[in-house]
Amino acid sequence: MTSPGTILFVTTAIFAIVGGLITVWARRPLRAAIGLLVHIVSLAGMFLTLNAQLLAAIQLLVYAGAVVVLFVFVIMLIGPASQVGAIQGRLASRALSLAVTIAIVLAVSTSLANFDRPWGPVSDDFGTVEGLGMAIYSEALVPFEVISITLLVAIVGAVAIARSRTE
Amino acid sequence: MGVGTYLALASVLFGIGAAGFLTRRNMLIQLMSIELMLNSVNVVLLAFNRVNPANHDGQVFVFFVIAVAAAEAAVGLAILIAYYRIKKTIDTDDASLLKY
Secondary structure, three states: OOOHHHHHHHHHHHHHHHHHHHHHHOOOHHHHHHHHHHHHHHHHHHHHHOOOHHHHHHHHHHHHHHHHHHHHHHHHHHHHHHOOOOOOOOHHHHHHHHHHHHHHHHHHHHHHOOOOOOOOOOOOOOOOHHHHHHHHHHHOHHHHHHHHHHHHHHHHHHHHHHOOOOO | OOHHHHHHHHHHHHHHHHHHHHHOOEHHHHHHHHHHHHHHHHHHHHHHHHHOOOOOHHHHHHHHHHHHHHHHHHHHHHHHHHHHHHHOOOEHHHOOOOOO
């Protein structure tokens, strides 16, 4: 019988693939951003089937709340120039890269699809704020501090790069 | 649903992102394709962590991947705006300032 987890996985997988295809295919960047939003929200649902509740919430907050909005702001800022014309030139290299990508994906996905391991029982705090927070603050404390500096440097760098040269 | 299903799905999502990055000319869509690839790697890390739930190593990795992806998006979009100021387009086929 199909369990609720299986139903949730299949639904989110279909939405993730459709959202990804919209992102890649769309002519208008705003539609691509909406496709990315669908993809991210469905992946957050898929994280729930893998007992990663905190990361599902972080995915919604950081990706759907910050990254997609950043993309939409840039599309608004650039305006009509955010849409470029149809693909022309370098058709051979583009077709070759597409064919190689499809071949690699088919090989990898068909060989991995039957790989199976038992899921096993999980403890009560697996993936919760309590469990993951304890893991981050006890085992990954130094990387956690380093990532805060990285984000600060990224913010300053983004402002420095995007700033107008003619004051 | 075994862990292989998650791995196969993640490889398909990575392939969608890689194909978009390699074939599209719009720099915005290429940045979104990078986000697709980073997200598919997160699915793999979480699936393997769910197979071996004795520790949280995979989930900690996903946490840092999300943080780095946010920083990458901010810097990438800043570079896009600087490039748009110079060239008045975001077509990556026209990005030839450092080529010669």
